[in-house]
Amino acid sequence: QVQLVQSGAEVKKPGASVKVPCKASGYSFSSYAMHWVRQAPGQRLEWMGWINAGNGNTKYSQRFQGRVTITRDTFASTAYMEMSSLRSEDTAVYYCARELGGKGAFDYWGQGTLVTVSS
């Protein structure tokens, strides 16, 4: 069965970077796009960007352009989301989500990784 497994919670200081992995299993990793979505405490879901796991092409929300980098390791079936210059407002749960092929929807989600930015 399809599973997306993310790493445990992280605590970072303002100005630091964080890299969150998302290990996929149960399907052909390179055949599906992977998206990243975040949710600040008590707030809405916010789309961050996505990667074509086959060719590595990426697209980022304008809001995160320049501060977020999404990569993938096809051999490890793992996607990564790295965010730099962290600030307190980046405290949130970060989710990876697989895109249902060509349907514009996110059919499987990771369990989420809480990133807390605090001095």
Place this chain on the structure above:
Amino acid sequence: QSALTQPPSASGSPGQSVAISCTGTSSDVGAYNYVSWYQQHPGKAPKFIIYEVSNRPSGVPDRFSGSKSGNTASLTVSGLQAEDEADYYCSSYAGSSNWVFGGGTKLTVL
């Protein structure tokens, strides 16, 4: 892109029907049939329940249905059950490889 507009809350009694709207623009909801809906219980990851406006993934009860008219999509939950109490989010493709989510609606089963 700005978030899609959803009512902050909705409610209904068990057995009743409730509709949740999701209003976008002619650049997202109105332009594409890539509207999807997600159910999120507290502390859990979202679960997708509708894709391409009105399609239900396998395993999702037919009590959940979706539709769209112009720039507004809607999710209807019929025969409300206690376990339907959750937050609901819409999402739409917004062109140029971008996606946008709605602000979320908290559904309360009275």
